[in-house]
Amino acid sequence: MTTKTFDIATFGEAMMLLIADRAGPLESAEFFTKRIAGAEINVATGLARLGFNTHWASRLGADSMARYLINQMKSEGVHCEHVVLDPAQKTGFQIKGRSDDGSDPQVEYHRKGSAASLMTPADIDEPWLASARHLHATGVFAAISQTSLATAQRTLQIARAAGSTISFDPNLRPTLWQDEATMRREINALAAGADWVFPGLAEGELLTGHKTPEAVARFYRDQGASLVVVKLGEAGAYYDDAQAGTGYVAGCPVEKVVDTVGAGDAFAVGVISGLLDGRSVADAVKRGCWIGALQVQVLGDSEGLPTREALTAAGY
Numbered sequence: 001m002t003t004k005t006f007d008i009a010t011f012g013e014a015m016m017l018l019i020a021d022r023a024g025p026l027e028s029a030e031f032f033t034k035r036i037a038g039a040e041i042n043v044a045t046g047l048a049r050l051g052f053n054t055h056w057a058s059r060l061g062a063d064s065m066a067r068y069l070i071n072q073m074k075s076e077g078v079h080c081e082h083v084v085l086d087p088a089q090k091t092g093f094q095i096k097g098r099s100d101d102g103s104d105p106q107v108e109y110h111r112k113g114s115a116a117s118l119m120t121p122a123d124i125d126e127p128w129l130a131s132a133r134h135l136h137a138t139g140v141f142a143a144i145s146q147t148s149l150a151t152a153q154r155t156l157q158i159a160r161a162a163g164s165t166i167s168f169d170p171n172l173r174p175t176l177w178q179d180e181a182t183m184r185r186e187i188n189a190l191a192a193g194a195d196w197v198f199p200g201l202a203e204g205e206l207l208t209g210h211k212t213p214e215a216v217a218r219f220y221r222d223q224g225a226s227l228v229v230v231k232l233g234e235a236g237a238y239y240d241d242a243q244a245g246t247g248y249v250a251g252c253p254v255e256k257v258v259d260t261v262g263a264g265d266a267f268a269v270g271v272i273s274g275l276l277d278g279r280s281v282a283d284a285v286k287r288g289c290w291i292g293a294l295q296v297q298v299l300g301d302s303e304g305l306p307t308r309e310a311l312t313a314a315g316y
Helices: 039-049 064-075 126-130 139-143 146-161 180-191 201-208 213-223 263-276 281-295 308-313
Strands: 006-011 015-023 032-037 054-061 083-086 093-098 107-110 132-138 165-169 227-231 237-241 245-249
Touching (some): 006 146, 032 064, 039 054, 039 139, 039 263, 054 064, 126 146, 132 146, 132 263, 139 180, 165 263, 180 201, 180 213, 237 281, 263 281
Parallel strands (some): 006 054
Antiparallel strands (some): 093 107
16 A cells, blocks of 8 residues: 555546626626636535645646636645646636526536646656545546546546545536446446445436435445445435445435535535544534535535534534
């Protein structure tokens, strides 16, 4: 096993996020708030806020959006030494509407041909990645191009060989794949290389053909995962663990849902941090449900993620 020098590594695309000032069609919005977006950086941000030594690797253009993203990530305590700024490439961005009824907001992506989509396995600093205690991966980075898929596959191989733990969130983006069969095959292959797999129930049904949390979890456990946590939205989550067995964890009540985007990433922050802190599986899943509930009550993709002080004060 390679000597571990830091806690968490993750690879993925970061985008500048513009959030509309009002509910309704995006074309009706006149003012936007600037934020950062990206499944992997949401998780990196959450884990860094909890005090973990967290590193994020990617490619960006050498433009104002890239400088904004890097500055924001560094302000959160995320290490960005393995982010390449390339003046020949461009940074992706997205525009997000507002929803005042708890439904998913309208989102438009402008990421085709982005710098991150041009990443290849040659961009991986293998000794650095091998020295991470844990790798978090998602299906988003794997979906944005054939070379990013190859890069994602290689990161899991390196982390596995180095004895690191690996978490994987399918985080499906069907429109980014050439077809559903390809998505199912590639996502399930990535999941088979992970220790901890976090599908949502609807994702699990699409990927496995099974309709119950128990059957979805068993599918991935049979593929080799030591822990599967199936997200059930407001109902909480179901877990199946090689050592702790199975169980349901209730969701945390939310008075008003403001924005559902980022909830799954927040859940992953809770479970990963709990397990790396040495908490029981049930307690880690409870933490995931609590942080997910915090995130859906705010605008932006990571504004609800707590600090370690807030986590301790809440008893999680």
